[in-house]
Amino acid sequence: MGGFLQPMHLLVLAIMAVLFYLVLRSAGSAIKVITQPKPPTQLWVDPSQPMLKQCRECGEQIAKDAEICPMCKGRQLGL
Numbered sequence: 001m002g003g004f005l006q007p008m009h010l011l012v013l014a015i016m017a018v019l020f021y022l023v024l025r026s027a028g029s030a031i032k033v034i035t036q037p038k039p040p041t042q043l044w045v046d047p048s049q050p051m052l053k054q055c056r057e058c059g060e061q062i063a064k065d066a067e068i069c070p071m072c073k074g075r076q077l078g079l
Contacts, residue, residue, distance in 0.1 A: 047063045057074025068078055 028043070051064050053066075053076075055062050055066045055069040055072065055074055057069060058072040058077055060069060060071045062069050062071070062076075068074070069076065
């Protein structure tokens with residue numbers, strides 16, 4: 001029969017190790033996306049432009065009543 005680990009056993013172990021690594025790597029990136037919230041942006045409105053506000057996503061000046069930024073398509077919730 002031979003030794004404890006046959007070449008086929010080593011092949012199976014190597015394949016399992018690669019699959020395990022790929023599953024952990026993909027799960028790790030999904031967890032990072034879910035658990036790392038976007039940092040708050042510093043909002044600034046130019047006082048000389050009373051009808052404008054700053055986009056929460058990209059920082060561009062947009063209309064004060066805009067719900068979606070025309071530049072980055074970011075929703076303007078809470079403003």
